[in-house]
Amino acid sequence: MKRFYPDFNAIDAFTLSLDYHQNELECAHCSKHDQFVSHGIIYKQRSSSFAEKVGKRIFCSNRYGRTGCGRTFQLYTANEIPSFRYGAAHLFIFITALIANQTISEAYIKATGQTEFRNAWRWLSRMMLKLSQYRSFLKVRSDDSFDLPHSTPNSLKHCLPTLNRLFTSNINGCFNFQITQQQAFF
Numbered sequence: 001m002k003r004f005y006p007d008f009n010a011i012d013a014f015t016l017s018l019d020y021h022q023n024e025l026e027c028a029h030c031s032k033h034d035q036f037v038s039h040g041i042i043y044k045q046r047s048s049s050f051a052e053k054v055g056k057r058i059f060c061s062n063r064y065g066r067t068g069c070g071r072t073f074q075l076y077t078a079n080e081i082p083s084f085r086y087g088a089a090h091l092f093i094f095i096t097a098l099i100a101n102q103t104i105s106e107a108y109i110k111a112t113g114q115t116e117f118r119n120a121w122r123w124l125s126r127m128m129l130k131l132s133q134y135r136s137f138l139k140v141r142s143d144d145s146f147d148l149p150h151s152t153p154n155s156l157k158h159c160l161p162t163l164n165r166l167f168t169s170n171i172n173g174c175f176n177f178q179i180t181q182q183q184a185f186f
Protein backbone atom coordinates (compact mmCIF):
# COMPACT_ATOMS: atom_id res chain seq x y z
CA MET A 1 0.00 0.00 0.00
CA LYS A 2 1.29 3.44 -0.92
CA ARG A 3 2.15 5.42 2.18
CA PHE A 4 3.45 8.71 0.69
CA TYR A 5 1.71 10.97 -1.83
CA PRO A 6 2.77 14.13 -3.69
CA ASP A 7 0.37 16.39 -1.80
CA PHE A 8 -2.73 16.46 0.38
CA ASN A 9 -5.14 16.67 -2.56
CA ALA A 10 -3.73 13.42 -3.96
CA ILE A 11 -4.39 11.69 -0.62
CA ASP A 12 -7.84 13.21 -0.41
CA ALA A 13 -8.79 12.08 -3.92
CA PHE A 14 -7.46 8.60 -3.17
CA THR A 15 -9.24 8.15 0.14
CA LEU A 16 -12.55 9.43 -1.23
CA SER A 17 -12.58 6.61 -3.78
CA LEU A 18 -11.21 3.66 -1.83
CA ASP A 19 -13.58 1.17 -3.46
CA TYR A 20 -12.34 2.25 -6.88
CA HIS A 21 -8.71 1.81 -5.71
CA GLN A 22 -9.21 -1.65 -4.18
CA ASN A 23 -6.47 -3.25 -6.28
CA GLU A 24 -3.89 -0.79 -4.84
CA LEU A 25 -4.87 -1.61 -1.26
CA GLU A 26 -3.99 -4.54 0.90
CA CYS A 27 -4.24 -4.57 4.66
CA ALA A 28 -0.89 -5.55 6.18
CA HIS A 29 -2.71 -7.44 8.93
CA CYS A 30 -5.67 -9.25 7.40
CA SER A 31 -4.76 -9.01 3.66
CA LYS A 32 -8.21 -7.72 2.73
CA HIS A 33 -8.40 -4.95 0.16
CA ASP A 34 -12.09 -4.14 0.03
CA GLN A 35 -12.96 -3.14 3.61
CA PHE A 36 -11.19 0.22 3.86
CA VAL A 37 -12.94 3.46 4.73
CA SER A 38 -11.58 6.99 5.00
CA HIS A 39 -10.94 7.79 8.64
CA GLY A 40 -10.04 11.42 9.17
CA ILE A 41 -7.36 14.00 8.51
CA ILE A 42 -3.93 14.11 10.19
CA TYR A 43 -2.95 17.64 11.20
CA LYS A 44 0.39 19.01 12.33
CA GLN A 45 0.49 22.10 14.48
CA ARG A 46 2.86 24.54 12.74
CA SER A 47 2.24 27.43 15.10
CA SER A 48 -0.23 28.34 17.82
CA SER A 49 -2.75 29.42 15.18
CA PHE A 50 -2.00 27.16 12.21
CA ALA A 51 -2.42 23.43 11.81
CA GLU A 52 -1.48 22.00 8.43
CA LYS A 53 -3.15 18.99 6.81
CA VAL A 54 -0.32 16.49 6.37
CA GLY A 55 -2.16 13.25 5.76
CA LYS A 56 -5.21 11.06 6.23
CA ARG A 57 -6.05 7.84 8.01
CA ILE A 58 -7.77 4.89 6.45
CA PHE A 59 -9.44 2.21 8.46
CA CYS A 60 -9.77 -1.51 7.63
CA SER A 61 -13.30 -1.36 8.91
CA ASN A 62 -14.95 -3.93 11.14
CA ARG A 63 -18.05 -1.80 11.66
CA TYR A 64 -21.48 -1.55 10.00
CA GLY A 65 -21.32 -4.96 8.37
CA ARG A 66 -17.75 -4.61 7.14
CA THR A 67 -15.43 -7.53 7.85
CA GLY A 68 -11.99 -5.88 8.12
CA CYS A 69 -9.66 -6.19 11.08
CA GLY A 70 -10.10 -2.74 12.63
CA ARG A 71 -6.53 -1.55 12.02
CA THR A 72 -5.81 2.06 11.04
CA PHE A 73 -3.16 3.18 8.53
CA GLN A 74 -1.67 6.62 8.00
CA LEU A 75 -1.07 8.10 4.56
CA TYR A 76 1.22 11.14 4.40
CA THR A 77 2.32 13.86 2.01
CA ALA A 78 5.93 13.23 0.98
CA ASN A 79 7.01 16.47 2.67
CA GLU A 80 5.91 15.06 5.99
CA ILE A 81 8.23 12.78 7.92
CA PRO A 82 6.13 10.56 10.23
CA SER A 83 7.03 10.79 13.93
CA PHE A 84 9.18 13.85 13.37
CA ARG A 85 8.24 17.15 14.95
CA TYR A 86 9.54 19.18 12.01
CA GLY A 87 9.01 18.76 8.26
CA ALA A 88 11.08 18.10 5.16
CA ALA A 89 11.64 21.85 4.72
CA HIS A 90 13.43 22.10 8.09
CA LEU A 91 15.55 19.09 7.33
CA PHE A 92 16.40 20.56 3.94
CA ILE A 93 17.73 23.75 5.60
CA PHE A 94 19.67 21.68 8.16
CA ILE A 95 21.33 19.48 5.56
CA THR A 96 22.14 22.21 3.04
CA ALA A 97 23.74 24.23 5.89
CA LEU A 98 25.89 21.20 6.81
CA ILE A 99 26.89 20.81 3.16
CA ALA A 100 27.88 24.49 3.19
CA ASN A 101 30.28 23.62 6.05
CA GLN A 102 28.30 25.14 8.88
CA THR A 103 28.62 23.40 12.22
CA ILE A 104 25.93 21.03 13.45
CA SER A 105 24.69 23.53 16.02
CA GLU A 106 24.63 26.39 13.50
CA ALA A 107 22.73 24.27 11.00
CA TYR A 108 20.19 23.17 13.60
CA ILE A 109 19.57 26.70 14.88
CA LYS A 110 19.15 27.92 11.30
CA ALA A 111 16.65 25.17 10.53
CA THR A 112 14.54 25.32 13.68
CA GLY A 113 15.16 28.69 15.33
CA GLN A 114 15.80 26.76 18.56
CA THR A 115 18.89 27.57 20.59
CA GLU A 116 18.99 24.19 22.28
CA PHE A 117 20.58 21.95 19.69
CA ARG A 118 21.08 18.58 21.38
CA ASN A 119 18.42 17.21 19.03
CA ALA A 120 20.67 17.88 16.03
CA TRP A 121 22.74 14.83 17.03
CA ARG A 122 19.60 12.75 17.13
CA TRP A 123 18.73 13.89 13.59
CA LEU A 124 22.20 12.93 12.48
CA SER A 125 22.08 9.49 14.04
CA ARG A 126 18.65 8.84 12.51
CA MET A 127 20.16 9.62 9.10
CA MET A 128 23.19 7.43 9.81
CA LEU A 129 20.85 4.48 10.32
CA LYS A 130 19.33 5.06 6.88
CA LEU A 131 22.58 5.64 5.03
CA SER A 132 22.56 2.37 3.11
CA GLN A 133 18.96 2.98 1.98
CA TYR A 134 19.91 6.49 0.75
CA ARG A 135 22.83 4.99 -1.16
CA SER A 136 20.72 2.33 -2.80
CA PHE A 137 18.15 5.01 -3.73
CA LEU A 138 20.96 7.09 -5.27
CA LYS A 139 22.49 3.95 -6.79
CA VAL A 140 25.94 4.76 -5.36
CA ARG A 141 28.09 2.26 -3.53
CA SER A 142 30.65 4.32 -1.69
CA ASP A 143 31.49 7.85 -0.66
CA ASP A 144 32.64 10.56 -3.02
CA SER A 145 35.66 12.49 -1.90
CA PHE A 146 34.35 15.54 -0.12
CA ASP A 147 36.35 18.44 1.26
CA LEU A 148 35.58 18.86 4.93
CA PRO A 149 37.24 20.88 7.68
CA HIS A 150 39.56 18.86 9.91
CA SER A 151 37.29 19.46 12.90
CA THR A 152 34.25 17.79 11.29
CA PRO A 153 32.86 15.03 13.55
CA ASN A 154 33.34 11.51 12.17
CA SER A 155 29.65 10.71 11.98
CA LEU A 156 29.11 13.75 9.79
CA LYS A 157 32.14 12.94 7.63
CA HIS A 158 30.64 9.54 7.09
CA CYS A 159 27.21 10.63 5.86
CA LEU A 160 27.79 14.05 4.30
CA PRO A 161 28.88 12.86 0.84
CA THR A 162 25.67 10.87 0.53
CA LEU A 163 23.53 13.71 1.89
CA ASN A 164 25.25 16.02 -0.56
CA ARG A 165 24.21 13.82 -3.46
CA LEU A 166 20.73 13.48 -2.06
CA PHE A 167 20.18 17.21 -1.68
CA THR A 168 22.06 18.68 -4.62
CA SER A 169 21.21 16.23 -7.38
CA ASN A 170 17.59 16.38 -6.17
CA ILE A 171 15.85 19.59 -5.22
CA ASN A 172 14.27 18.08 -2.15
CA GLY A 173 15.96 14.80 -1.28
CA CYS A 174 13.57 14.10 1.53
CA PHE A 175 10.44 14.39 -0.64
CA ASN A 176 12.00 12.43 -3.51
CA PHE A 177 13.23 9.65 -1.24
CA GLN A 178 9.85 9.19 0.45
CA ILE A 179 7.79 9.33 -2.74
CA THR A 180 10.10 7.00 -4.71
CA GLN A 181 10.98 4.51 -2.00
CA GLN A 182 7.63 4.67 -0.18
CA GLN A 183 9.41 4.63 3.16
CA ALA A 184 10.06 7.30 5.78
CA PHE A 185 13.20 9.41 5.31
CA PHE A 186 14.21 8.35 8.81
Ligand SMILES: [Zn+2]
Nearest residue numbers: 027030060069
Ligand atom coordinates in the same frame (compact mmCIF):
# COMPACT_ATOMS: atom_id res chain seq x y z
ZN1 LIG B 1 -7.26 -5.43 7.91
